[in-house]
Amino acid sequence: MEVAQPSPEELEGLKMENAGFISHEGRTYSTEENKVWEILCRRRMEKLPETACDAWLEGLEKLQMPMDRIPLFDELNERLKPLTGWTVRAVDGFIPAEMFFGSMAKREFPSTLEVRPMDSLEYLQEPDIFHDVFGHVPMHTNPVFADFVQEYGQLASELEDPDKFDALGRLWWYTVEFGLVDEGDEVKLYGSGHMSSFGEADNVFVGGPEIRPFDLDEVISTPFRIDIYQPVLWVAQGFEQLRESVAELRRRWAEELDES
Numbered sequence: 067m068e069v070a071q072p073s074p075e076e077l078e079g080l081k082m083e084n085a086g087f088i089s090h091e092g093r094t095y096s097t098e099e100n101k102v103w104e105i106l107c108r109r110r111m112e113k114l115p116e117t118a119c120d121a122w123l124e125g126l127e128k129l130q131m132p133m134d135r136i137p138l139f140d141e142l143n144e145r146l147k148p149l150t151g152w153t154v155r156a157v158d159g160f161i162p163a164e165m166f167f168g169s170m171a172k173r174e175f176p177s178t179l180e181v182r183p184m185d186s187l188e189y190l191q192e193p194d195i196f197h198d199v200f201g202h203v204p205m206h207t208n209p210v211f212a213d214f215v216q217e218y219g220q221l222a223s224e225l226e227d228p229d230k231f232d233a234l235g236r237l238w239w240y241t242v243e244f245g246l247v248d249e250g251d252e253v254k255l256y257g258s259g260h261m262s263s264f265g266e267a268d269n270v271f272v273g274g275p276e277i278r279p280f281d282l283d284e285v286i287s288t289p290f291r292i293d294i295y296q297p298v299l300w301v302a303q304g305f306e307q308l309r310e311s312v313a314e315l316r317r318r319w320a321e322e323l324d325e326s
């Protein structure tokens with residue numbers, strides 16, 4: 067799932083708490099849709115056992131993520147909720163930032179139910195269920211990462227300043243979507259943007275992007291584009307560092323309020 071930046075008019079119009087959320091009940095998939103999932107899993111799993119971080123790989127196991135068909139939300143939630151209290155909740159495409167953050171604060175991960183079409187396996191600008199569920203959800207089985215995302219959502223839910231939303235949008239982008247983590251002196255992937263893509267993930271390991279140690283100030287001040295391979299990526303020393311970055315922003319912004 068990705069954050070759609072709301073206009074003031076959109077924010078005004080968002081008083082219906084459950085707008086955008088839909089029921090996953092009764093959603094089943096065609097043979098072709100399941101085949102798309104199977105092909106995507108097979109192709110990504112040629113590389114991910116070597117390039118993904120342990121937390122994500124362990125998450126796949128803990129969720130018993132099916133590789134030959136699209137998982138149903140009930141079965142995912144049955145396994146995910148006892149681990150970290152997170153659940154997956156179906157949404158109808160992009161949801162506005164206010165709802166997105168509120169959902170995170172409640173440990174509900176918003177995911178589309180739709181899978182990309184067979185003729186667009188390589189690239190899809192809008193997140194599909196492969197991006198949301200295969201890419202994101204395994205990380206939510208990791209207790210530290212799970213807390214990080216919830217605390218991120220909580221902080222974002224309390225904000226009104228558009229500049230601070232921008233900062234948090236960048237933090238999300240360069241961690242949850244395209245973050246790298248140092249694991250035994252090796253750089254590993256944990257972001258769903260990498261898990262659910264082909265070329266961009268490979269590009270990380272052939273000297274494509276500049277790779278820097280995680281630096282909160284650099285991350286929140288670096289704009290991103292969604293239509294190119296990311297030219298700079300940041301490597302966290304572990305997921306505690308991400309939690310600490312949210313705590314640091316909370317402290318800074320609270321101090322700003324005290325001073326004003």
Ligand SMILES: [Fe+2]
Nearest residue numbers: 067068193258
């Ligand atoms: Fe995403």
